[in-house]
Amino acid sequence: MRIADIREATASIRSDIRNAVVDFSQMTISVVAIESDVMRGGRPVTGYGFNSNGRYAQGGILRERLLPRLRDAAPADLLDDDGGNFDPFRIRAAVMRNEKPGGHGDRAVAVGALDMAVWDLVAKLADVPLWRLLSERYNDGAADERVLVYPGGGYYYPGKGLQKLQDEMRSYRDRGYRVVKMKIGGASMTDDLARIEAVLGVIGQGGDLAVDANGRFDLSTALAYGEAMAPFGLFWFEEPGDPLDFALHADLAAEYDGALATGENLFSLPDARNLLRHGGLRPDRDWLQVDPALCYGLTEYLEIVAMVEAMGWSRRRLIPHGGHQLALAMAAGLGLGGSESYPGVFQPFGGFADDTVIEDGHARPGTHPGIGLEAKAEMFAEIQRLVGA
Amino acid sequence: MRIADIREATASIRSDIRNAVVDFSQMTISVVAIESDVMRGGRPVTGYGFNSNGRYAQGGILRERLLPRLRDAAPADLLDDDGGNFDPFRIRAAVMRNEKPGGHGDRAVAVGALDMAVWDLVAKLADVPLWRLLSERYNDGAADERVLVYPGGGYYYPGKGLQKLQDEMRSYRDRGYRVVKMKIGGASMTDDLARIEAVLGVIGQGGDLAVDANGRFDLSTALAYGEAMAPFGLFWFEEPGDPLDFALHADLAAEYDGALATGENLFSLPDARNLLRHGGLRPDRDWLQVDPALCYGLTEYLEIVAMVEAMGWSRRRLIPHGGHQLALAMAAGLGLGGSESYPGVFQPFGGFADDTVIEDGHARPGTHPGIGLEAKAEMFAEIQRLVGA
Numbered sequence: 001m002r003i004a005d006i007r008e009a010t011a012s013i014r015s016d017i018r019n020a021v022v023d024f025s026q027m028t029i030s031v032v033a034i035e036s037d038v039m040r041g042g043r044p045v046t047g048y049g050f051n052s053n054g055r056y057a058q059g060g061i062l063r064e065r066l067l068p069r070l071r072d073a074a075p076a077d078l079l080d081d082d083g084g085n086f087d088p089f090r091i092r093a094a095v096m097r098n099e100k101p102g103g104h105g106d107r108a109v110a111v112g113a114l115d116m117a118v119w120d121l122v123a124k125l126a127d128v129p130l131w132r133l134l135s136e137r138y139n140d141g142a143a144d145e146r147v148l149v150y151p152g153g154g155y156y157y158p159g160k161g162l163q164k165l166q167d168e169m170r171s172y173r174d175r176g177y178r179v180v181k182m183k184i185g186g187a188s189m190t191d192d193l194a195r196i197e198a199v200l201g202v203i204g205q206g207g208d209l210a211v212d213a214n215g216r217f218d219l220s221t222a223l224a225y226g227e228a229m230a231p232f233g234l235f236w237f238e239e240p241g242d243p244l245d246f247a248l249h250a251d252l253a254a255e256y257d258g259a260l261a262t263g264e265n266l267f268s269l270p271d272a273r274n275l276l277r278h279g280g281l282r283p284d285r286d287w288l289q290v291d292p293a294l295c296y297g298l299t300e301y302l303e304i305v306a307m308v309e310a311m312g313w314s315r316r317r318l319i320p321h322g323g324h325q326l327a328l329a330m331a332a333g334l335g336l337g338g339s340e341s342y343p344g345v346f347q348p349f350g351g352f353a354d355d356t357v358i359e360d361g362h363a364r365p366g367t368h369p370g371i372g373l374e375a376k377a378e379m380f381a382e383i384q385r386l387v388g389a
Numbered sequence: 390m391r392i393a394d395i396r397e398a399t400a401s402i403r404s405d406i407r408n409a410v411v412d413f414s415q416m417t418i419s420v421v422a423i424e425s426d427v428m429r430g431g432r433p434v435t436g437y438g439f440n441s442n443g444r445y446a447q448g449g450i451l452r453e454r455l456l457p458r459l460r461d462a463a464p465a466d467l468l469d470d471d472g473g474n475f476d477p478f479r480i481r482a483a484v485m486r487n488e489k490p491g492g493h494g495d496r497a498v499a500v501g502a503l504d505m506a507v508w509d510l511v512a513k514l515a516d517v518p519l520w521r522l523l524s525e526r527y528n529d530g531a532a533d534e535r536v537l538v539y540p541g542g543g544y545y546y547p548g549k550g551l552q553k554l555q556d557e558m559r560s561y562r563d564r565g566y567r568v569v570k571m572k573i574g575g576a577s578m579t580d581d582l583a584r585i586e587a588v589l590g591v592i593g594q595g596g597d598l599a600v601d602a603n604g605r606f607d608l609s610t611a612l613a614y615g616e617a618m619a620p621f622g623l624f625w626f627e628e629p630g631d632p633l634d635f636a637l638h639a640d641l642a643a644e645y646d647g648a649l650a651t652g653e654n655l656f657s658l659p660d661a662r663n664l665l666r667h668g669g670l671r672p673d674r675d676w677l678q679v680d681p682a683l684c685y686g687l688t689e690y691l692e693i694v695a696m697v698e699a700m701g702w703s704r705r706r707l708i709p710h711g712g713h714q715l716a717l718a719m720a721a722g723l724g725l726g727g728s729e730s731y732p733g734v735f736q737p738f739g740g741f742a743d744d745t746v747i748e749d750g751h752a753r754p755g756t757h758p759g760i761g762l763e764a765k766a767e768m769f770a771e772i773q774r775l776v777g778a
Binding site (some may be wrong): 056059063065102106107108215244267268273278 | 453491493632636660663
């Protein structure tokens with residue numbers, strides 16, 4: 001068994017939306033196809049992957065560093081012990097050869113796109129949905145039939161008033177979501193509080209609303225928002241400050257009793273470990289949102305799950321950022337706390353398979369082999385156009 | 390005043406050497422030229438820059454994200470208040486538009502290459518050496534006439550025995566260096582200790598020898614090396630463990646009385662601040678090696694100097710990694726602790742200007758306008774070949 005071909009391309013996921021720190025009008029992602037030499041139904045079994053939104057395509061790193069190393073590796077070095085399937089850990093080691101430690105940024109994003117394709121391929125070769133493969137290998141055969149999901153929405157965009165924000169939240173409720181999320185920090189605190197109250201007017205209770213500052217606040221601003229929002233009893237207060245300012249998180253957690261969530265901009269096991277060591281987060285209420293499609297992939301994420309548990313946390317406190325099918329499969333198969341979802345943005349890559357039903361804020365994992373990317377028709381057509389054989 | 394043209398290219402700095410974690414046989418860097426519309430002697434005033442070794446060229450990020458933003462910026466937004474020169478802080482803000490916080494890796498390296506060209510251009514437009522401009526703007530007019538320098542050497546390479554290692558160290562002494570550095574962690578501890586003793590046989594005392602593990606060790610190995618090396622009284626023990634494992638550094642610092650040094654793989658102000666907050670380093674003896682040509686440039690480095698001082702450290706504890714002329718100019722003009730040097734490796738980019746004399750382990754900054762890259766003939770010819778007009 002060997003890799004027959006690897007293809008990569010850049011896709012646009014441009015959206016006229018912004019959060020507190022960036023707009024997404026130029027946003028791109030990398031798409032990767034890994035074609036094996038195993039033929040089924042007259043076609044090679046092929047895995048597909050892409051990185052999450054927010055950190056751009058990584059074609060340079062893929063073409064100049066990662067893919068040449070993968071092509072140069074001895075085929076046997078990429079397989080598991082009995083040679084029956086590819087080994088994602090060995091593939092990661094091959095593509096990370098001669099990379100220095102530290103500096104986990106764009107490189108982690110590039111590996112994340114590649115690693116998604118590897119796991120899609122591995123599950124397809126095993127002819128099972130990825131969530132089932134993960135359940136058997138890493139969760140003693142247990143899996144969740146229903147996964148908590150919430151839409152990553154409530155963005156700022158030109159001309160969007162309270163009415164349109166309410167309409168957006170109503171549309172999520174109509175689609176079956178219960179917990180919803182909105183951006184804060186891109187307006188004044190007065191305006192943001194009015195936006196929060198407008199949304200609460202639609203969804204009823206603060207326990208169903210998460211707010212996301214995208215790392216915008218300094219400590220005093222985060223404390224002021226925390227104090228003002230405390231009476232709402234929000235689902236969580238996400239990325240209050242710079243993702244690497246662990247002391248800020250510790251100081252905020254000492255004052256704000258509600259749940260905090262962060263981690264989408266931590267791209268490695270050492271960075272995530274530092275958050276738990278130094279960030280003052282509380283295992284009984286806070287959430288870790290490390291995104292496998294930004295942080296060297298599911299492969300690194302499995303090591304992060306082990307680290308989190310070794311530090312006394314439950315894996316139920318993990319809800320991956322990204323809103324992609326990989327995160328849904330991981331949440332179901334590994335027994336995580338849930339998964340973000342993007343029903344309306346970052347199209348065609350945001351969101352789950354076309355046949356995924358959202359009921360009472362939960363989604364069921366599908367039965368498609370691999371990650372099930374083929375079951376999201378518009379996205380898969382774009383993937384085929386970009387990196388099809 | 391405006392930017393007339395920006396050019397970038399990839400240069401090879403391949404070397405048949407390795408440290409404890411990577412080999413440099415495929416190593417590349419990005420080279421950047423920023424051409425202004427100011428003409429002098431019939432030619433446009435142009436700044437040149439490149440990133441440091443170890444983290445590869447960043448052409449993808451430069452071409453796809455940073456340079457389009459710089460080309461799209463309004464010219465006036467890139468100038469200082471009176472319009473008399475470019476403002477590196479405003480240029481950094483322009484190229485970092487729509488970039489999320491956290492994830493400081495390859496992006497920081499790409500900005501580092503670009504930022505070096507910006508500062509070279511700013512000093513050339515002011516018609517002064519960069520060290521003098523830095524002295525006037527950020528050091529109350531003070532500057533060091535002599536800068537502590539040490540060669541980043543003692544690498545592993547095929548067939549290199551103790552004799553060749555000793556010859557290498559003897560050659561540094563013959564060139565005027567006093568403190569020298571060697572790699573450890575790429576062999577057994579027994580072999581490494583024999584290598585250290587062989588080098589001490591040439592240079593005399595441990596206080597003139599730094600050792601560098603390139604982040605290879607876990608805590609128990611770092612402690613074992615520390616205990617074994619303590620009697621030598623080394624100049625420093627560099628990158629004992631993963632650069633982001635701050636707790637490891639704190640535990641080692643509690644046991645090892647000698648000086649520690651780290652920071653070349655921390656690429657931002659928040660990462661460097663975390664090292665000081667959580668790494669247990671001692672302001673009276675330890676060293677910070679953040680590299681401007683990897684960490685968003687001298688622009689971010691100036692903010693790091695301010696942060697370091699605000700946390701009670703002296704800027705004399707800062708010795709930038711990288712062995713390039715920018716670091717030498719910064720050390721002289723800002724009054725840092727010194728600069729690494731690469732007299733023999735990473736050619737033609739390693740090392741200082743051709744007329745730089747090393748005496749008693751110190752180098753004098755030159756009188757060439759800008760960084761003085763033109764005064765390193767072989768390197769500048771390569772820069773001209775790659776990104777000349």
